Every structure is written in C-alpha cells, then in structure tokens.
Amino acid sequence: MEEKNYAPIAVDLEKDKRYAWCTCSHSANQPFCDGAHRAHNKPPSLGFTVEEDKQAYLCTCKKTGNPPYCDGSHNNN
Numbered sequence: 785m786e787e788k789n790y791a792p793i794a795v796d797l798e799k800d801k802r803y804a805w806c807t808c809s810h811s812a813n814q815p816f817c818d819g820a821h822r823a824h825n826k827p828p829s830l831g832f833t834v835e836e837d838k839q840a841y842l843c844t845c846k847k848t849g850n851p852p853y854c855d856g857s858h859n860n861n
C-alpha cells in the first residue's frame with residue numbers, strides 16, 4: 785500500500801468569510817474544496833467560518849477529530 789505523509793497546511797483565515805474544507809482528499813486546492821468530490825461521488829465539503837482573523841493549521845489527512853483543524857491525527861497511522 786502506498787504511504788503518503790500528510791501534514792497540516794497553515795492558512796490565514798478572515799473573520800466571517802465562508803470557507804469550504806475538502807473532506808474527500810481529491811481536491812487539487814488542499815485544504816480547500818475545488819468540487820472534485822462530485823466526479824468521485826464523495827461527500828461534499830465542510831463549510832466553516834471563523835470569528836476573528838487568524839492563522840490556522842487545516843487538516844489534509846482527513847482523519848482529524850476536529851475538522852477542519854489538524855489535531856495531530858496525521859501522526860497516527
């Protein structure tokens with residue numbers, strides 16, 4: 785089985801802006817949705833906003849228990 789090393793992506797998030805976090809791993813615009821889930825018949829993105837401008841580490845492994853944020857689960861294979 786192919787192993788891929790995942791790591792969170794640091795992004796600058798703006799207060800009240802609506803974001804769509806990729807839940808299916810197929811987006812070419814990680815960690816955000818690019819609509820690729822439709823072609824792969826996968827669940828849609830997770831929409832979220834933040835209450836203040838901030839930098840955050842968004843999950844790319846899709847195993848986080850606190851989506852869309854990295855919770856360190858990428859270290860647990």
Ligand code: FES
Pocket residue numbers: 790791792842843844845846847848849853854855856857858859
């Ligand atoms: S990238 Fe860290 S939990 Fe997914």
